[in-house]
Amino acid sequence: MARTLFDPITLRSTEVRNRIWVSPMCQYSATDGVVNDWHLVHLGSFARGGAGLVFTEAAAVSPEGRISPQDAGIWNDEQVQAWSRITEFIRSQGATPGIQLAHAGRKASVNPPWVHGTAGPDEGGWEPVGPDGNAFGRLLIPRALSLAEVQEVPGLFAAAAERALRAGFEVLEIHAAHGYLLHELLSPLSNSRTDAYGGDFEGRTRLLMETYAAVRAAVGEDAPVVVRLSATDWVEGGWSLDDTVQVSRLLAAAGADLIDCSSGGNDPRQEITVGPGYQVPFAAEVRRSAGVATGAVGLITEPKQAADILADGSADVVLLARELLREPHWPLRAAAELGGEVRWPEQYLRATW
Numbered sequence: 001m002a003r004t005l006f007d008p009i010t011l012r013s014t015e016v017r018n019r020i021w022v023s024p025m026c027q028y029s030a031t032d033g034v035v036n037d038w039h040l041v042h043l044g045s046f047a048r049g050g051a052g053l054v055f056t057e058a059a060a061v062s063p064e065g066r067i068s069p070q071d072a073g074i075w076n077d078e079q080v081q082a083w084s085r086i087t088e089f090i091r092s093q094g095a096t097p098g099i100q101l102a103h104a105g106r107k108a109s110v111n112p113p114w115v116h117g118t119a120g121p122d123e124g125g126w127e128p129v130g131p132d133g134n135a136f137g138r139l140l141i142p143r144a145l146s147l148a149e150v151q152e153v154p155g156l157f158a159a160a161a162e163r164a165l166r167a168g169f170e171v172l173e174i175h176a177a178h179g180y181l182l183h184e185l186l187s188p189l190s191n192s193r194t195d196a197y198g199g200d201f202e203g204r205t206r207l208l209m210e211t212y213a214a215v216r217a218a219v220g221e222d223a224p225v226v227v228r229l230s231a232t233d234w235v236e237g238g239w240s241l242d243d244t245v246q247v248s249r250l251l252a253a254a255g256a257d258l259i260d261c262s263s264g265g266n267d268p269r270q271e272i273t274v275g276p277g278y279q280v281p282f283a284a285e286v287r288r289s290a291g292v293a294t295g296a297v298g299l300i301t302e303p304k305q306a307a308d309i310l311a312d313g314s315a316d317v318v319l320l321a322r323e324l325l326r327e328p329h330w331p332l333r334a335a336a337e338l339g340g341e342v343r344w345p346e347q348y349l350r351a352t353w
Contacts, residue, residue, distance in 0.1 A: 004311070005306055019317040020320065020330070023319035024173070026071065028070040029070055034072075040085065044089045044093070047089065048329075050329065050331030050332045054090050054095050055099065058101075058175055060072070061101055063075065064128070065103035067107060069124030074099065074101065075159075087168030097170055097171075100173040103156070103182070104180050106129070106136050107139060108128035108129075109140055118139060127140070129142050130190070131193050132193060136179060136267075153181070158218035173225075173226040176229055185197060185208065186204050189235060191204050208251075209250060212254055225257055227260065229244050229259060231244040231263045232244070234271055245285060245286055248292055252290055260295040263282060276305065287313070287315060295318070295319050296314060303337045
């Protein structure tokens, strides 16, 4: 039986009301990692609008793991308290709150996009860290992590995951895409280490697998854990779709619940052919070849387009970002066009008469 956008999906002990999920979108609006009213309204609007699962922006697992000084975090209890009222509101609207756990690695200490450039010390910036001393394009030159520091990373993610559960999140996503730390270790283009975390496929995937294991141990068997991967670097000699399938098999065997299939972000030389649904084939191949549930992302804009992705078995969920910024109530429109069921807020029921 073909899946529809409005079928619930159950991951471990969590049932998500539909398969329209909100992709993480950085807002660059937090103070010392603490989220505020902007995040409440931004994320709450998607829950009110009928989305099934609402992922936060990348929440840094440490201060140095932020992309910018204005990034959200989940490394202390003040942040837990701030997130709690957001998860409570998301849940009150019938949606499932999810959080993306992240470390920016060598792409850290930049200003918000509307400011541009790297963040200096007088702007709250810091020295970024990475697998080695090679920078991403014109960003700051990172300090190479020591072996001991690399081995501390899984613990940072695990502690953040435990805080996330206390904050009321029900689904956790490990960010291993878009050229941030875990992706940097995966790709031979950004990882020239010669110790146990570099070299061959096993070495380059070691940190991701250890991080997944640490997060799973921290949250137990009930909480779903999703992993976001860049399916390809879009650069010859870089991380490839075959690599993604192979590591997805390992993650699935370890218990990962879904692979969120994005791409790119790790090398300025990338050449991406962009078009409607251009990343959907990655989700389809991972789902087919690795035997794991997948999420499809990338220029998914129309309800029928999204519905067809699920109906033909390319993915188990679709994740929207920019389209939801333009139209936070997109799921309600999709339900009207396709004949699906989405709960309207009681305050809006009059509009459906």
